[in-house]
Amino acid sequence: MLRAAARDRLIARDPSEGVKLPRIRRAQHAMQIPSPDAVSAAMSAAPDWFRLYIALCAFAGLRLGEASGMQLGDVQFLKRQMHVGRQVQRAGAGKIKVTPPKHGSERDVFIADELVAMIARHAEEIGVRGDEQWLFVGPFGDPPHQNTVGYWWHKTLAAAGLESFRLHDLRHFYASGLIAAGCDVVTVQRALGHAKATTTLNTYGHLWPTAEDRTRAAAADLMATSCGLSADSEAREATTSA
Incomplete structure (x- = not known):
């Protein structure tokens, strides 16, 4: 913006020119991904209404x-998917405002059968609130803010x-699970609601x-296929050699 303003002669010069940016930690060092055991323990200890939020x-x-x-x-229970079309933000003095999600983040998320069942159980046992049928409400009857x-x-x-x-680290937990399962960059990008695939790559x-x-891995598959070896037989031979 400052460079554009200088080009358009709205300001005499770009005041940010020559300013050194702070060093940014590498993603693999800055990111904290909780273990499945930690996620399980958190869900077990959570109040009944909050368990679905964590999930x-x-x-x-x-x-x-x-x-x-x-x-x-x-x-959409039969399709096993949910639409992300809004977000709750603080508006000062305990108030909230409901806005569209971040640019490029509106999306449909394909969810597991177990999560579908959990949502249905929450609606039946905990209930929903208001004409909008909010799944979660804060102390004043509005959706909870940060x-x-x-x-x-x-x-x-x-x-x-x-x-x-x-709590945001659970989003990293989800992304790491998709990647470990073999999902490609575009699949993870769409699931997380990143506007660009480069954001996904830079983060994960x-x-x-x-x-x-x-x-x-490819060489191991070729060798196993060509030599008629199974993974078990290779392991046994390696053990015997050792």
Whole structure:
């Protein structure tokens, strides 16, 4: 913006020219991905109404504001998918505002049967609120904003005896699971609601197998096929040789 303003002669010069940017930590060092055991412990310790909230972050990759903005009508039970079309943001003094999700983030998320059943159970046992059928509500009857969610998240971590990690880290947990299952960049991008595939690669590129990993795996398959060896027989031969 400053460079454009200087080109258009709205300002005499770009005041940011020559400014050094702070060093950014590599994604693999800055990112914290909770273990499946930690996620399980958090869900077990969570209050009944909050358990689904955690599940939407961990098993559907929703951001906090997106999870807070979910309505029962967003879930297509027979198709096993949910539509992410809004987010909840703070508006000061405990108030909220409901807005469209981040640019490029509106999406349909394909969800597991178990999560579909969990949503149905939540609607039946916990219930929904208001004409909009909000899945979650805060202390004033509106969808919960970041402060309310943060309060319950820290209570849950304490009850589970877990070291502190962010609720947003469950989104990393979801992404890492998709990548480990062999999903490609575009699939992960769409599931997370990233506007560009480069955002996905910049954030999670270190989690994908490297060229060396793929080369070794392909070579191992070729060798097993050509030599008539199974993985079990190769393992036995390696053990015997050792």
